[in-house]
Amino acid sequence: MSTSFTSVTCTALSFAWPDGTPVFDDFHLTTGPGRSGLVGLNGSGKSTLLRLIAGELTPTGGSVRVAGEIGHLPQNLVLDAALPVDEALGIAATRAALHSIESGDAREEHFTTVGDDWDVEERARATLGRLGLGHVGLDSTVGELSGGEGVMLRLAALLLARPAVLLLDEPTNNLDLHARARLYEAVDTWSGVMIVVSHDRELLERVDQIADLCEGEVTWYGGGYSDYERALAVAQQAAERMVRVAEADVQRQKRELADAHVKLARRKRYGQKMDDNKREPKVVMGERKRQAQVSAGKHRIMHAERLDEAKARLADAVDAVRDDDEIRIELPYTKVPPGREVLRLSDVRLAYGARVSGGFELRGPERIALVGGNGAGKTTLLRTIAGELAPVSGEVETHVPWRFLPQRLDVLDDGLSVAGNVARFAPAATDNAIRARLARFLFKGARADCAVGTLSGGERFRATLAALLLADPAPQLLMLDEPTNNLDMASVRSLAVALEAYAGALIVASHDVRFLDSVGITRWLLLDGELRSTTREEVRTALEAR
Incomplete structure (x- = not known):
């Protein structure tokens, strides 16, 4: 990977979505070797900019010029579960040619395919080990990995390809503390051009400069996120x-x-x-x-x-003067009286091996943090409570109206507007009532009429949260699976404010201990084969030890 002349340049860049919604107009950006953190409010165009640089979107005007090969880790990574790991790493053809040569097939085409990459398997295993995937075999399939492991696998593929320009969009989504530490190490040793979009403060402290994207323009600040905040x-x-x-x-x-x-x-x-x-x-x-x-x-x-x-x-x-609006809501109908039984689990064994031995009860407006490493079964447990997965054995009982916010935010119809989606969940509400409530979730005026498919990750989260919290009947049990994924730091604060207004029972699966602290957790549960009560201090120790 040569970095001598590596750069990314956007000149008079313009882009609008097919429905005419503008994102950039006469936008300029230039960056060379070094690690740049791209920050900005949700909907400011951060992910769109990375996709334009990666060539996945075509500008409506201006140009994007990249000197060097590009590697892109998208925000919403989707990998084929049946895909072999070596294919996901981009080394399947080289491995096949290498194995053919080793078995005595000396055709020229195999040597051409291998080139100088005779140690491809050793490099691949070393890279996987470096990212905490040393247990993953090259002949295994993507479907055998957790969501966080899939993200690290894609990062391993990018590191093996050695691109000159690396674009990372919310790379710590779905990663436990151990995996995040591995990612931080990879970022620390990167020597080419890196542009990273993230709400992970610790990751942003490791960059060389911060690019603040606000109202279609970038302002540069030297140093990490703390330096940016002070400036x-x-x-x-x-x-x-x-x-x-x-x-x-x-x-x-x-x-x-x-x-x-x-x-x-x-x-x-x-x-x-x-x-x-x-x-x-x-x-x-x-x-x-x-x-x-x-x-x-x-x-x-x-x-x-x-x-x-x-x-x-x-x-x-x-x-x-920056005016970053915050969500402001009142949710009186979500209140759960103290002591009322909300949820009961009885000797539940989950689909992928984890279990809840004996009985577990949730009563009143408790706020539960559900933590554990990648692949521990947190999402499986929430989906089982939500009725999306049947338990292998045992019984799940819910005694109040509930809603589940999944990681993938796939509960909305992309073809409908934000207001139209909320109407699906609250069919008895008038259009005026829906729009008045949506305004408190920052979807004001014409923004409520935007198709969900055109929203940014953070805006989509806000729309999904609005649809669930404004549903009829009002949910008295709310389950959130990694809710801070895709959110900028201002939106994470807004989410915490929104949850302050929520008076029901709450279960949050998250690796973000800082966020969990901000929402007033009353009980910590660790899922690691078995579900058991723990403390905040034990949680951090257990996650870091994985």
Whole structure:
């Protein structure tokens, strides 16, 4: 991998979705070797930009130029379960040719296929081991891996290919703490161009610079995420001071314009009085009146222009202040009385081996964190409670209305609007009521009419959360599977705020301990073959030890 002349350049880039929704207009970006963290609110175009750079989308204007090979890890990775691991790694043909040569087939085509890559299997196994997949055989299939292991497998394929430009879109989604540590090591040793979109603060602390994508423009900040936060805070403080200065200037210009009107009226009354008394010749008085009118008019115009300029400066100052809206909702009908039985599991054995021995009860508005390593069965347990999977044995009883938010966010109809999807879950609600509620989830006006298929990952999450929480009947048990995947940090904070308004029972499966702390967890459960109660401190120790 040569990095000498590696770069990514976007020039006058424009892009709009087929329905006409604009994403970029005259967008410019240039970056060379080094690790860049791309941040911005959900819907700002981060994933779209990576897809444009990767050549998966075609610009409607301008150009994207990449010097060097590109490797792209998409946000929503889908791998064929039947695909052999060596094919997923991109080394199947080389392996086959190598094995043919080793068995005595010396045809030239096999040597051409192998080239200089005689140690391909050793490199592949070393790369898998480096990423915590040393137990994965090259002849096994993708279907034998967990979702997090699938992400690491795709990363292993990219590292084996040695691209000059590596694009990572939310790479820590579905990864437990152990896998995240492996990913961090891979990022630390990367020497080419890397652009990473992530809500993982620890990952963003490891980049060389932060690119803040806001309203179609990128602003660069040196250092990691903490450096970016400090610089942004200083800039926002300065912007807020400029707003106060500009507001004071507008008020001053308004006063001066009002004074100009008072002086003009005073002169007009004086001139009329002189005219009435006829103290001067009519010609002189006429000329004096004309000059006074011209002078007053110029004075009034000057002050009006100054006021317009002050208002324009105020508008610019206001635009410079970030206004990142937050979800604000009230959910009174989700309340569960203390002590009421919500869920009971009795000697449940799950489809893929994990089990809940004896009995487990959830009562009242408890907030449960469900944690465990990749492949431990957290998603399987939630799907079993939701009735999507039947337990191998045992019994699952739910005693209140419930909703399940899956990792893949596939409960919405892509062809319907956001409002249309919410109407599916609350058919008795009026259109006005739906739109009023959606506005609190930041889908205001025309945004509520956008097709779900055009939304970003974070917007899709918000739409899904809105559909579930506004459902009829209101859910008194809410199950969330890795809810912070695809969310920027502002949206993670918004989700925590939204869950503060939720008064029902909550089960959250997540690897994000920081987020779990923010939603007021009352009980921690560790699933690692068996489901058992644990503590926050034991959770972190257990996950890091895997």
